[in-house]
Amino acid sequence: xxxxxxxxxxxxxxxxxxxxxxxxxxxxxxxxxxxxxxxxxxxxxxxxxxxxxxxxxxxxxxxxxxxxxxxxxxxxxxxxxxxxxxxxxxxxxxxxxxxxxxxxxxxxxxxxxxxxxxxxxxxxxxxxxxxxxxxxxxxxxxxxxxxxxxxxxxxxxxxxxxxxxxxxxxxxxxxxxxxxxxxxxxxxxxxxxxxxxxxxxxxxxxxxxxxxxxxxxxxxxxxxxxxxxxxxxxxxxxxxxxxxxxxxxxxxxxxxxxxxxxxxxxxxxxxxxxxxxxxx
Numbered sequence: 001x002x003x004x005x006x007x008x009x010x011x012x013x014x015x016x017x018x019x020x021x022x023x024x025x026x027x028x029x030x031x032x033x034x035x036x037x038x039x040x041x042x043x044x045x046x047x048x049x050x051x052x053x054x055x056x057x058x059x060x061x062x063x064x065x066x067x068x069x070x071x072x073x074x075x076x077x078x079x080x081x082x083x084x085x086x087x088x089x090x091x092x093x094x095x096x097x098x099x100x101x102x103x104x105x106x107x108x109x110x111x112x113x114x115x116x117x118x119x120x121x122x123x124x125x126x127x128x129x130x131x132x133x134x135x136x137x138x139x140x141x142x143x144x145x146x147x148x149x150x151x152x153x154x155x156x157x158x159x160x161x162x163x164x165x166x167x168x169x170x171x172x173x174x175x176x177x178x179x180x181x182x183x184x185x186x187x188x189x190x191x192x193x194x195x196x197x198x199x200x201x202x203x204x205x206x207x208x209x210x211x212x213x214x215x216x217x218x219x220x221x222x223x224x225x226x227x228x229x230x231x232x233x234x235x236x237x238x239x240x241x242x243x244x245x246x247x248x249x250x251x252x253x254x255x256x257x258x259x260x261x262x263x264x265x266x267x268x269x270x271x272x273x274x275x276x277x278x279x280x
Contacts, residue, residue, distance in 0.1 A: 037242040043088040062129030071118040073110040077234040092238030102238035113222030120222035133213035136245040142238030145180040145191035152235040153224035154191040160214035174205035190224040
């Protein structure tokens with residue numbers, strides 16, 4: 001009687017295994033890009049911030065805090081008709097055109113800075129109100145180069161943070177060849193060639209993405225050590241829109257549930273066939 005029950009139960013499972021929906025497991029995938037800062041949306045009404053002033057902007061479920069801190073021997077400068085920077089414009093945005101503006105920072109230091117300090121500008125960017133640190137925070141740096149006569153040199157030192165843990169950036173020049181960029185170390189890039197088409201070309205552009213999730217980053221803009229004078233001339237860079245990606249959950253079949261059901265069903269069918277053969 002027990003074998004008869006098992007055989008009949010196996011037949012039921014064999015049939016059910018072909019029609020029942022299997023249980024599912026959830027898998028995380030990335031690729032849903034979200035914008036933290038779109039400079040074009042902030043352009044209307046923008047005024048140049050003062051040193052240390054914190055500005056807060058809404059971004060999805062959270063917000064972004066921005067501030068710019070000048071070293072005590074550094075000032076913001078203008079470029080052409082830009083007025084005092086930081087300013088949102090299409091002056092330093094490579095080949096993007098007028099519809100995709102960048103944040104233009106023009107600095108004038110009294111001496112070669114090399115690092116954060118008296119002769120540098122620091123841009124602090126913090127993300128608040130999000131449920132966790134943000135993945136794949138990315139943006140483009142525009143026009144990282146050096147003057148044709150070595151009177152200034154762009155140097156950017158960039159660090160991400162997740163709490164107190166430092167997260168290194170990944171620098172990828174937009175052009176693999178004929179770019180103006182040198183990666184000095186894990187956190188630093190220099191402009192080492194002059195970009196004669198800086199306002200419309202991409203030779204000095206660098207894509208930045210942080211190696212892991214962050215809740216803030218610090219960008220230091222100063223001069224490198226390839227300058228022929230002790231008091232560098234004013235120079236600038238552009239910073240593109242800041243984005244990140246969110247995890248998207250997608251239901252996928254659980255293979256073990258399908259195989260287990262079919263295997264047990266097959267065992268039941270086998271029992272039925274064997275029993276019939278024994279009765280012939």
